[in-house]
Amino acid sequence: MNDGSRRARFGTFVREYTVREALTDAWDEHRRYVGFATALFLVGVLVGIALVLAGYDLLELMLELLEEDLMVDEETMGGGRGVELSAQFFVLNNTPPFLLSIVGAVTIGLLTAAIMLFNGVLLGNIAYAIGQEMGFGLILALLVPHGIFELPALFVAAGVGFRLVHRFAQRIFGRRDAFVTKPYLYRTGLFVLLGYLMLLLAAVIEAYVTIEVAELLFPGEF
Secondary structure: OOHHHHHHHHHHHHHHOOHHHHHHHHHHHHHHHHHHHHHHHHHHHHHHHHHHHOOOOOHHHHHHHHHHHHOOOHHHHOOOOOOOOOHHHHHHHHHHHHHHHHHHHHHOOHHHHHHHHHHHHHHHHHHHHHHHHHOHHHHHHHHHHHHHHHHHHHHHHHHHHHHHHHHHHHHHOOOOOOOOOHHHHHHHHHHHHHHHHHHHHHHHHHHHOHHHHHHHHOHHHO
16 A cells, blocks of 8 residues: 555544544543553652651742742842733643653653652642641632643643553564554544643633632632
8 A cells, every 4th residue: 555545544534533532532542541640649649748747848949949930039029929920831831741741651651650749749748738827728729720620631641651651562562563553643642632732721720710719719818
């Protein structure tokens, strides 16, 4: 079969394989790996909480990293609410771990696992430390609006990374004829795109909605 015939056949396949069907198949293929990524993240959260109980608070480290990212000196921080964190900032901040969670497949999934654990530790530690001081209701208000999109997006990326590792292992041991196929790339590409769109939506919500919700529910804290 020549290249023209292959392209025509794949074009017909794409037209007949609806986006909904492709995403359904992608979820069926990746859900175990997304679940594994979620479990790693939750383990990280528990470790982060344990660190707080042991007297290790990562909030100061996080604030230092945030200040470096924003490149803000004392003059620009003076007065008002300080720096306005835009949706663009959150997109730029969250895109690297999203992409690295997929690319982490080249490290046999070690980098992907490390990203899940690290983010879990950071979130668990900081959320629990602040929750002890200001109340866990406020923490939920500050995390849930955007977190319901941001975290699943990261889990999708990590799930794709872990699945790539498994497919490669299957190919090496002769349990799969090809590492990747065009149908796999098509449905997985749509799956990754859906995850990234959730990440973009989370950035918009975090920049323009989360604080408003928290102020509405806990007006005395701001």
